[in-house]
Amino acid sequence: MIGKLDPEDLALVVSRTGARDEDVVVGPGYGEDAAEIRVGDQSLVVSSDPLSLARERLGTLAVNVACNDVAASGADPRWLTNVVFLPDDDPETLDVVTQQIDDAASELGVAIVGGHSEYAPDLSRPMVTMTCMGLTDEFVPTGGATPGDKLVLTKGAGIEGTAILATDFSDDVGPNAERGESFFEEISVVEDARVCREYATSMHDPTEGGVVTGLLEMAEASDVRLEVSREDVPIRDVTREFCGAMNVDPLRIFGSGALLAAVPENDVSRVLSDLRDAGISADEIGQVSAGDGELRLDGERISDPPRDDLYHLWE
Incomplete structure (x- = not known):
């Protein structure tokens, strides 16, 4: 497997x-x-x-x-x-x-x-x-999220997965494959992290398994509960289009290109403003609560990491 x-x-x-x-x-x-x-x-x-x-x-x-x-x-x-x-x-x-x-x-x-x-x-x-x-000078762990923090996600879900679908499965995703291939230019989160590290208690790069797995890993590493609403997670139109064509969940496909950060509530507006000034889109997607290492997505408890939805396409 x-x-x-x-x-x-x-x-x-x-x-x-x-x-x-x-x-x-x-x-x-x-x-x-x-x-x-x-x-x-x-x-x-x-x-x-x-x-x-x-x-x-x-x-x-x-x-x-x-x-x-x-x-x-x-x-x-x-x-x-x-x-x-x-x-x-x-x-x-x-x-x-x-x-x-x-x-x-x-x-x-x-x-x-x-x-x-x-x-x-x-x-x-x-x-x-x-x-x-x-x-x-200051290490930022995945396991540093603190109850009361807010969750910020840069760019959007499935950036890397969209680019992979556009190249490895270009014949299947439809006529807009070239638009998705341009997502390779957004895979880096180096600049995202330079902005967020000034405020964040925790940062994580969601890769395999996408945003869902990234959130769950942060929750478990920090021993907290993360509460997220799917409608608050930014997903680009071309990502929705490709994922619909391939019957995969944009929140459960390779997520490099997005940075997940837990930020004290009082700093959220400054983080979002600094990211915008740097030309990086970002949204508040949820909050950190006391818990024991779990993710609540639209109220559904997720405690086991999902398998990335793209894997079955290569099998």
């Missing part, structure tokens, strides 16, 4: 942390996409992510997804390592993927400092794994 481990299996993985190191401030944990390592008077933020399913823009997405996790933790992405596996000896694919990686990293001002590449005949598609690093 494609997708993330379920919480029980993931708990086994994150419980095995090797040697104890007092400079590891935030290590492996459910919902935490990046580690915080104390380096002098700053924190080094480190995050790793694999990508294999979005064939047409694999390198572009791999760079942005890794950088987004570091940005969502309060740091400016600065360094990348990339590991590229190809299923066969295919110089053209290698050229395309690595050029995409180079272009995306250059646009973000991030240096590629190392990695590995090889042929792996047992794979059915190329795979790229990125590790991104950056420095910050």
Whole structure:
């Protein structure tokens, strides 16, 4: 089965942390996409992510997804390592993927400092794994949301999923596929995070499983209840169109391009104003309440992460 481990299996993985190191401030944990390592008077933020399913823009997405996790933790992405596996000896694919990686990293001002590449005949598609690093004076965890905070979402649900549908399933989504492909230009949340980190108690980059999974991960990491109304979550018209054509839920498809932030109530208007001044759309979508790690979507209790709705399209 494609997708993330379920919480029980993931708990086994994150419980095995090797040697104890007092400079590891935030290590492996459910919902935490990046580690915080104390380096002098700053924190080094480190995050790793694999990508294999979005064939047409694999390198572009791999760079942005890794950088987004570091940005969502309060740091400016600065360094990348990339590991590229190809299923066969295919110089053209290698050229395309690595050029995409180079272009995306250059646009973000991030240096590629190392990695590995090889042929792996047992794979059915190329795979790229990125590790991104950056420095910050103040780490922003996923698990920092506090009762009374309000929830802010930038750009909208399903940005990444819309772009993937437009390229990998262009013949199925209808005549507006080119409009959706332009969403690849909005995958980064580095600028979103630079604005929100000045106020946020918690930030999270909703990727696999979309906004719903991102909200649930924030709720569980913070040990709170998040209350959200679906009608308050911004969804663009082309996203609705594509999701309707493919019978998938825009709140449950790959969500890179949106940043989820928990913000103290008194700061919400300033966050939204600062985002608008930066040319970034954003909406208040819900609130944080006392609870035990659950999401209430239109009153329905969600406590188990859903499988991303796009996965069955590749199977």
